[in-house]
Amino acid sequence: MENFTMLQFFEWYSPGDGTLWDHLKNESGRLKNIGIDAVWLPPAQKGAAGGYSVGYDVYDIYDLGEFDQKGSVRTKYGTKQQLLDAVNAAKEAGLNVYVDVVLNHMGGADEAERFTVRKVNPDNRNEFISEPYEIESFTKFTFPGRQGQYSQFVWDWQCFTGVDFDSSTQETAIFSIQNQYGEAWEDVVGDENGNFDYLMMDDIDTRNPAVRDELKRWGKWYHDTIGFNGMRLDAIKHISFDFYNDWLDHMRSQTGQELFTVGEYWSYEVGLLEEYLEATGGRMSLFDAPLHNNLHEASVQGSSYDLTTIFDNTLVALKPDKAVTLVENHDTQPLQSLTQPVDFWFKPIGYALILLREGGYPCLFYPDLYGSKYTDKGDDGNEHEIILAPVAELESLLHIRKYVAYGQQRDYFDHPNCIGWTREGDDEHQNSGCAVVISNGEEGNKTMEVGQRHAGKTFVDYLGKHDAEITIGDDGWADFLVRAGSVCVWAVKN
Numbered sequence: 446m447e448n449f450t451m452l453q454f455f456e457w458y459s460p461g462d463g464t465l466w467d468h469l470k471n472e473s474g475r476l477k478n479i480g481i482d483a484v485w486l487p488p489a490q491k492g493a494a495g496g497y498s499v500g501y502d503v504y505d506i507y508d509l510g511e512f513d514q515k516g517s518v519r520t521k522y523g524t525k526q527q528l529l530d531a532v533n534a535a536k537e538a539g540l541n542v543y544v545d546v547v548l549n550h551m552g553g554a555d556e557a558e559r560f561t562v563r564k565v566n567p568d569n570r571n572e573f574i575s576e577p578y579e580i581e582s583f584t585k586f587t588f589p590g591r592q593g594q595y596s597q598f599v600w601d602w603q604c605f606t607g608v609d610f611d612s613s614t615q616e617t618a619i620f621s622i623q624n625q626y627g628e629a630w631e632d633v634v635g636d637e638n639g640n641f642d643y644l645m646m647d648d649i650d651t652r653n654p655a656v657r658d659e660l661k662r663w664g665k666w667y668h669d670t671i672g673f674n675g676m677r678l679d680a681i682k683h684i685s686f687d688f689y690n691d692w693l694d695h696m697r698s699q700t701g702q703e704l705f706t707v708g709e710y711w712s713y714e715v716g717l718l719e720e721y722l723e724a725t726g727g728r729m730s731l732f733d734a735p736l737h738n739n740l741h742e743a744s745v746q747g748s749s750y751d752l753t754t755i756f757d758n759t760l761v762a763l764k765p766d767k768a769v770t771l772v773e774n775h776d777t778q779p780l781q782s783l784t785q786p787v788d789f790w791f792k793p794i795g796y797a798l799i800l801l802r803e804g805g806y807p808c809l810f811y812p813d814l815y816g817s818k819y820t821d822k823g824d825d826g827n828e829h830e831i832i833l834a835p836v837a838e839l840e841s842l843l844h845i846r847k848y849v850a851y852g853q854q855r856d857y858f859d860h861p862n863c864i865g866w867t868r869e870g871d872d873e874h875q876n877s878g879c880a881v882v883i884s885n886g887e888e889g890n891k892t893m894e895v896g897q898r899h900a901g902k903t904f905v906d907y908l909g910k911h912d913a914e915i916t917i918g919d920d921g922w923a924d925f926l927v928r929a930g931s932v933c934v935w936a937v938k939n
Contacts, residue, residue, distance in 0.1 A: 467531065473540055482540065485545065486542065488546075495520075496515075501547055507591060536672070543676055560622060562620035564620055570642070583610075584605055585599070600647075603653060604647075605647045632686075678709060706730065710731050712734055714735070730767045736756070736770055738785065740787050743755060755864070761805040765804025770806065793908070807846075812835070818830070863890075864882075867894060867895045869895060879907070886930070888929045890924050891927070894922045904916075
């Protein structure tokens with residue numbers, strides 16, 4: 446078995462000049478060479494903000510940068526042809542391509558409609574706080590720029606469960622649409638806000654059979670058009686799990702492919718992630734949000750954080766085969782909606798924790814490989830300049846994951862400030878096997894077993910933090926060193 450690694454090939458502040466698809470096309474060969482196996486792309490559909498949209502305000506799921514809609518032909522990332530060229534280049538380089546599927550809501554409707562709603566308590570969406578009455582809101586999508594190409598489906602108010610704006614009174618609230626498919630929300634996992642089906646914009650109602658059929662048609666069309674290998678599903682906390690069970694079964698039967706799928710159920714309660722996995726019958730993996738939370742807390746608390754607890758209450762500890770592990774993403778990066786960044790000093794440690802162990806499918810974040818610089822408003826209303834430097838150790842860690850980190854794993858999580866583990870190596874990968882030591886405090890050492898197959902071998906730190914050479918004892922044990930507040934990865938000296 447080979448270790449695989451995914452890269453999120455975008456961030457919230459990716460350049461809005463239509464160059465991302467070309468950038469992927471040009472980088473694909475290098476990414477494969479440094480140990481990346483799959484790229485997760487941003488939403489490719491035209492958003493309500495047109496050429497400026499990050500993609501999560503979906504307007505037209507069939508417009509991949511092809512039609513003059515919302516003030517632009519291209520999306521933020523480029524044209525449809527540039528997307529096709531990038532995907533082909535990535536696949537030719539040996540990369541899998543995962544697309545970002547946003548089916549929770551739509552924005553930027555073409556026409557307003559009048560329909561019956563009831564207001565709900567935003568803290569308990571199951572509680573109505575008004576009798577039924579009419580409002581006016583933008584819920585009709587006719588896509589005049591596309592003129593029926595690929596699909597003639599027209600979305601109207603009966604395709605949605607709720608909206609948050611009454612354009613006739615300019616009132617902002619959460620309005621439950623009273624349609625023929627139900628006066629309440631769809632069933633979702635968890636009881637946050639009573640029911641968290643409604644998130645934003647025009648909330649898609651998958652109880653409507655015409656909507657389900659259209660989303661199935663679109664999914665097959667999208668796969669036929671792009672030829673992707675997998676999917677990242679956005680905001681599944683707010684979508685009927687029954688819909689995704691049906692939709693994923695349909696997609697896999699229609700395409701005849703496995704279509705690796707990871708869902709974004711962003712909760713730090715690992716029990717809810719387990720509940721969602723059970724509700725979806727193992728059809729998808731989930732991002733390990735609880736682990737990200739632990740990494741953030743460890744980075745902020747420094748030496749007062751007990752490293753022996755770093756995997757407590759995480760998905761990778763409970764269901765390693767269903768956990769996609771990450772250090773950062775576009776929502777948690779500074780100034781974004783779930784801002785909870787991992788401090789820079791801890792990022793090499795975080796990546797060692799997700800890249801060099803047996804469990805989980807690690808996902809890297811674009812700025813950690815390429816760096817980023819941007820300005821945006823913070824919660825204080827002021828503009829802030831953010832500079833995210835690349836993680837210098839990342840390519841070395843990728844090399845170690847691809848060629849060295851194999852075989853039996855032995856854990857030494859026995860000190861609050863210094864932990865370690867070893868991988869014994871295997872016969873498939875020459876010179877494989879390593880010892881990882883992490884400190885969030887002072888310089889340290891850890892006596893660990895790497896296995897008798899390494900007896901007498903000389904190990905060096907592949908990250909170059911330590912210049913010592915360590916000889917493995919006849920019994921397969923040795924004392925491995927680590928610099929203060931750092932990670933060292935010891936493996937066979939070449």
